Amino acid sequence: MQDQEQVPGALFVRGAMGRVTDGLAEPVGLTAGAVRRGRRRRLRARLAVGGAAVCTAALAAAGLALLPQPSGGGAGSAPLQMAAAPTASPRAFPTTTVAPTASPDPSRSVPVVPEAERLRIEDFRQRSAAVLQDLLPPEVGAVSLLSDRVSDYLGRSAQGDLLLRFSVRPHSDAGPPSTLCADTPIGQEVQVKGSTCKRVQLADGRTGTAWTGLDSDGRTSTSVVFRLGNSDVDLSVGPYAHGGGTPVSSPLTVDQVVAFAQQPRVTALLDEGDLHPVEEAQVHSPAYEE
Amino acid sequence: MRGQDELSFEEYAAVCGRRLYRTAYLLCGDVHRAEDLAQATLAKLFAHWRRASRMEHLDAYARTVLTRTFLAEQRRRAVARRLGLLASRPESSPGEDTDLRVTLMNALAELPVRARAMVVLRYWEDLSVETVADLLGCSTGTVKSQCSRALARLREQLGESSPYAAA
Numbered sequence: 046m047q048d049q050e051q052v053p054g055a056l057f058v059r060g061a062m063g064r065v066t067d068g069l070a071e072p073v074g075l076t077a078g079a080v081r082r083g084r085r086r087r088l089r090a091r092l093a094v095g096g097a098a099v100c101t102a103a104l105a106a107a108g109l110a111l112l113p114q115p116s117g118g119g120a121g122s123a124p125l126q127m128a129a130a131p132t133a134s135p136r137a138f139p140t141t142t143v144a145p146t147a148s149p150d151p152s153r154s155v156p157v158v159p160e161a162e163r164l165r166i167e168d169f170r171q172r173s174a175a176v177l178q179d180l181l182p183p184e185v186g187a188v189s190l191l192s193d194r195v196s197d198y199l200g201r202s203a204q205g206d207l208l209l210r211f212s213v214r215p216h217s218d219a220g221p222p223s224t225l226c227a228d229t230p231i232g233q234e235v236q237v238k239g240s241t242c243k244r245v246q247l248a249d250g251r252t253g254t255a256w257t258g259l260d261s262d263g264r265t266s267t268s269v270v271f272r273l274g275n276s277d278v279d280l281s282v283g284p285y286a287h288g289g290g291t292p293v294s295s296p297l298t299v300d301q302v303v304a305f306a307q308q309p310r311v312t313a314l315l316d317e318g319d320l321h322p323v324e325e326a327q328v329h330s331p332a333y334e335e
Numbered sequence: 336m337r338g339q340d341e342l343s344f345e346e347y348a349a350v351c352g353r354r355l356y357r358t359a360y361l362l363c364g365d366v367h368r369a370e371d372l373a374q375a376t377l378a379k380l381f382a383h384w385r386r387a388s389r390m391e392h393l394d395a396y397a398r399t400v401l402t403r404t405f406l407a408e409q410r411r412r413a414v415a416r417r418l419g420l421l422a423s424r425p426e427s428s429p430g431e432d433t434d435l436r437v438t439l440m441n442a443l444a445e446l447p448v449r450a451r452a453m454v455v456l457r458y459w460e461d462l463s464v465e466t467v468a469d470l471l472g473c474s475t476g477t478v479k480s481q482c483s484r485a486l487a488r489l490r491e492q493l494g495e496s497s498p499y500a501a502a
Contacts, residue, residue: 054486055458061493062459065436066357072370075356076348079374080341083381090382216472248413249406250447251472272472274403309411316407320379320400 093168138174141199141288142192166195166323169314173211174198176310184296185209185282195324199285205293208285210268213276213318215326226254243299247271248307253278255299260284264294267302274319280306344384348377351394355401361455362405364440372408376401398460399470402452406471409448435493442492449473450481454489457482 158166170190177198178188186202188209196212226235226242231252234243240258247253253271260266266283280302284292297305305311318324355376360369379400380387390396443451449471456467457478464482468475 054490057493058454058458058486058489059461061435061439061489062361062455065439066360068436069357069360069366069369071353072356072373075352075370075374075377076345079348079352079377079381080344082374082378083384086378086382247410248417249410250449274406274472275469276472307410307414309414312407312410312414316403320403 093172136171136175138171138178138189140190140192165321169318169323170195170198173314176308176314177209177211180305180308180310181209181282182296182301196279199288200282201288201290205291206285206288207293207295208266208281208283210279210281210283211314212279212324213273213315213322214324215322216272216275216277217326245269245299245303247303253303253306255303256281257299258283262292264292267295267297267299269299269302269306271306273315276315276319276322278306278315280311341384343388344381347380347388347393351397352377355397358398358455358459359401359405361443361459362402362452363408364444368408372401372405375404379404398456398462402456402470406448406452438493439489442489445488446485450485453478453481454485458486 174188174190177185177200181188181200184202184204185200185207186204187200189199189201191197191199191208196210196214198209198211200207200209226244229235229244231244231246234241240256242254242256245253245255251271251273253269255269256267258266258268260283262284264284266281268279268281268283270277270279272278282295282297282302284294286292306315352373356369356373359372359376360366363369363372376397380397387393387396443454446454452471453467456462456470457464462470464475464478467482468478471478
């Protein structure tokens, strides 16, 4: 319902809009073009899913081939090696399982994810990993998928391990509370318990909050969070302490993380994740893999 | 998707395509981009038609897809423009330039992208403040204040030059 005092104004503007769009010519071939484009979209989606499945199978086969033969296989059988990601296209980023979930609660049932949905999420994660690898600076190292959480990736380099979070999950009112930065002028930094936050303006006019955090060992993490459509977005880079490697500070400034968030490849993926979620609302997403 | 499904999509597109096109034109102000936006929206629906066609509020879903496609495209254009990859070009009109069309589209073009989307969704699509806020991911207060300001500006500008002001 329109506010009472705005009704005449609203009717007037709607009338003007109606008269202007009445003058538009009928778009020719709209449906036929949509069917053509829709078919291409479906084909691309299927190829991507199929490609991911083929890559997964190829990786599994490569891993089996590298296993030592049980009969000895002659003198000097090769020791077990980590299967390297194939260098030929299409790229496939490996999944790293570094911290098995401790004593899972048997009363909590793990949702069964249909195979098609699992492949869709895997495809989304592979493309997210590719974006992280391609658009973040080389100091991030080699990117792999972390099995514990759908939104998490590992950046491993000679310097150490980084947790890369690429999260777009359905908004929930029970989500993160608004921060001290919520009402501050754009760009004004606010100190919050050893961390610094500031509101930032993104290219489309929406605002987000950029954070620089410090952990107890003085290592920094940098992130930006904002609302996109029906989703909460969290893009962050910080030390990763669970991989057995050395956790290191984020090599990115918050401004670099904000710039990353506005790259067309990133926004396209975020839009896709907003329209077709790969994470569950509010709760820490359970790993979709066994 | 073959046969019955495709037929039902074509029937839907024939009925709703023009409405989407009109909304897209008000959002972007360019007939070619509007056609592309409407077509992209329908293509996304087609790609998931089996699921989409079972939705209770399919029109609302289509409108959501259109709005997000528009906002995503605006973001890409803003980045491309900043990087110098996109030259600004005049918007293409549907032919005859009436005073009303010129004034309305100029007035809408002066609004920030999201405020423009709010105005179109609120006053053209007649959505509630809550629905617009939900769709654009902002508070109802923001929608109310932005729409109120935009409405005043639109009335002022249309009122000054339009022969329809008395309507």
